[in-house]
Amino acid sequence: MSGMEGPVLVVPGLNGSGPNHWQSWMEALIGARRVDQDDWTRPDIDLWSARVADAIVAQARPVWLVAHSFGCLASVVAVSRLADRIAGALLVAPASPDKFGITARIPDTPLPFPTVLAASRNDPWMKFMSAARWADRWGARLIDLGEAGHVNTESGHGAWPEGLELFRQLQASAPAMTGPLQD
Template sequence: MRRSAEVREEDARTPAIRQQTQIVEQVMTTHLIVPGLHGSGADHWQTWLEARLPNVERVEQADWSTPNLELWSARVRAAIDRADGPVVLVAHSFGCLASVEAAAQRPGRVGALMLVAPADPERFDVGVFIQDGRLRVPSVVVASTNDPWMSFDGAAHWASAWGAELINLGAAGHINPAAGFGAWPRGLEILADLRNRVLPPSRYVRHDSVACAIVQ
């Protein structure tokens, strides 16, 4: 019940965020949406966010039901290679692991990573492959204290290993539709803050405290 009230409150702020935000970009940045296991459906926050981002592409996997780090990260790398200019990865669950792996193999191409509810690498026996994947770009790990796919301590460990900022959403489950995360203005704010670290201040015009580098 508390989560539903929070969603309604955040949704009420969405028009203000849109009206108060303007960006003038000198460098084209591509947003890559990287879903997790089974993809992200119409009611998922990634789909909601995708509809509100400029220059956005969703990474598609050949087999959404079989998480394979090598194959999934190859798809992310291919999307990075197709993009013009810097790339911002917006990933969820196992998609976070594929994104970290791809970013490590494409230094200089990825400008930032937003990693939401990453799956535990050890659960998929891939920890050894990404444990040295410290990220050299602005990154955030958005985690929950009751995520069934990764303990909060685990999320804190990997955020530190990756050199990423850790954001604690509290008891937010797997930060997916089942936990009430469809429309997610807070996620838009987190991404905007991340984008502000990628684009120099001279690259955009700010009209609000959120300073979103996103328009719709």
């Protein structure tokens, strides 16, 4: 049995993921829950990661994270203290923490759950080689998306079957984690 069971949390980045974004498409398709932020225009690592942590803790079973851009950074910070509650994470086009002056705040050790980092070679928010270094630090499987921009609506990523397939492969590769969490 794979680790496919369990709630899925979608963690958007700056400005949220609008109705035509691949995260919104995936959320509707698989019945995921969105982690909302009070202000999508003001990325704040403390507030955003606390909101992600609250959403994780609210679930009775280990969760799957599907994060994008600044949402990847908020997710990695949130899970640093909740790793036993995570089944796995798909991190797509993470934003560079350097752009927000928070590099020192981002964990740089392996994540103790299956993780895939999908990065683009022409992403304006993080250079591919930087994404590769973060994938290595986090122990994530790096997926080279080629020239896919920031993997958002502007780069043509509305419905994104390839992203859903990456997520399904991640779920299938994970150990089974189906039971309720013990406090």
